[in-house]
Amino acid sequence: SQQGEEDPQALSIQEGENATMNCSYKTSINNLQWYRQNSGRGLVHLILIRSNEREKHSGRLRVTLDTSKKSSSLLITASRAADTASYFCATEEGGSYIPTFGRGTSLIVHP
Amino acid sequence: KAGVTQTPRYLIKTRGQQVTLSCSPISGHRSVSWYQQTPGQGLQFLFEYFSETQRNKGNFPGRFSGRQFSNSRSEMNVSTLELGDSALYLCASSLGALGEQFFGPGTRLTVL
Numbered sequence: 001s002q003q004g005e006e007d008p009q010a011l012s013i014q015e016g017e018n019a020t021m022n023c024s025y026k027t028s029i030n031n032l033q034w035y036r037q038n039s040g041r042g043l044v045h046l047i048l049i050r051s052n053e054r055e056k057h058s059g060r061l062r063v064t065l066d067t068s069k070k071s072s073s074l075l076i077t078a079s080r081a082a083d084t085a086s087y088f089c090a091t092e093e094g095g096s097y098i099p100t101f102g103r104g105t106s107l108i109v110h111p
Numbered sequence: 112k113a114g115v116t117q118t119p120r121y122l123i124k125t126r127g128q129q130v131t132l133s134c135s136p137i138s139g140h141r142s143v144s145w146y147q148q149t150p151g152q153g154l155q156f157l158f159e160y161f162s163e164t165q166r167n168k169g170n171f172p173g174r175f176s177g178r179q180f181s182n183s184r185s186e187m188n189v190s191t192l193e194l195g196d197s198a199l200y201l202c203a204s205s206l207g208a209l210g211e212q213f214f215g216p217g218t219r220l221t222v223l
Contacts, residue, residue, distance in 0.1 A: 033211070042115070042201060042214035043154075088154065098167050099212070101146075101154035 004032070004089040004102035012108045019076040021105040023089030024069075030092040032065055034074050037086045037104070046074070046087075081111040113138065115204050115215035123221045129190040132218045136183050136204030142166075143185040144212065145177060148199040160185055161207075189220075197222045 007022045023032065031050045035043040047063045049056045049072065055064050062075040076083055086104040093100070116135045124130050136143050144167075145157040156169040160179035177187045183204075189196055199219050203212035 035214075042216045043203070043212075045211050045213065048211055097159070098156050098169065099144075100156065103153045 004091045004100060006087065006089055006102040006105040008105060009103070010106045010108075012110065013079060015079060015081055015109055015111050017079055017109075019079050019083070019107055019109070021074050021087055021107070023072045023074070023091075023102055025072075025089075025091045026070065027093050028067075030097075032063075032072050033090045033099070034061075034063060034072075035088045035090060035101075037088065038084075043088065076107075079107075079109045081109050083107060084109050115202060115213050117200075117202050117215040117218050119218060120216065121219050121221075123223060124192050125223050126192055126194060128192050129188065130192060130220060132187045132189075132200055132202075132220075134185045134187070134202030134204075134215060136185070136202075137213055140204035140206055140213070141183055142205045142207060143179055143183060144203045144205075145185070145187050146201040146203065147171075148201060148217070149197070154201070157187070192222045194222050196220065 004023045004025045013019055029051055033048045034046040037043045047056055047058050049063050049065045060077045065072045086106050088101050088104045090099045090101045118133045142161045144159040146154050148154045158177050159167040163179045174190045179185045199217045201214055201217045203214045205212045
């Protein structure tokens with residue numbers, strides 16, 4: 001069963017615009033991670049945010065976590081064509097170390 | 112530092128056969144996890160090995176098995192292949208407890 005669910009399923013924007021994708025989950029978590037996957041290849045880790053953190057930044061990426069709403073968002077600022085990929089959130093439920101991935105958001109950035 | 116490597120990259124098998132996939136983690140990483148990715152089910156956790164012991168297991172039938180060697184390299188075996196086993200199989204390594212994982216490029220298995 002999927003723990004994290006990303007929204008929207010697909011997002012199409014122009015280069016330079018910001019892209020926001022959301023992840024919702026059902027139970028308490030230890031941490032939440034965001035990954036990127038290009039064209040059916042391996043995943044690349046982007047950011048890990050722990051349950052006691054509210055916001056983290058990494059370059060053009062900003063992740064927020066709202067544990068009261070059981071949701072997280074990933075913001076990519078000033079997007080580039082190279083950001084075109086699928087983005088997944090992964091959660092580890094409290095007491096478990098089994099990461100559960102959502103179905104992903106497919107982002108297309110048009111040059 | 113070399114990344115996670117998986118072999119083979121592509122594989123075609125027929126129903127009923129068995130297959131073994133290999134994963135070499137990043138040097139120094141002791142945890143290796145395996146995932147199955149399909150369009151229908153998305154990314155699903157198969158199992159995780161740490162220091163040659165299976166530490167966590169997902170909800171897959173016993174046809175899916177794995178092992179880890181003393182050098183942290185891991186293999187995954189699927190016996191009696193079914194059409195539904197066609198998928199991208201991803202291996203990921205991490206230093207210790209599951210957290211930031213480094214993924215390999217995957218093995219794309221096609222079952223005919």
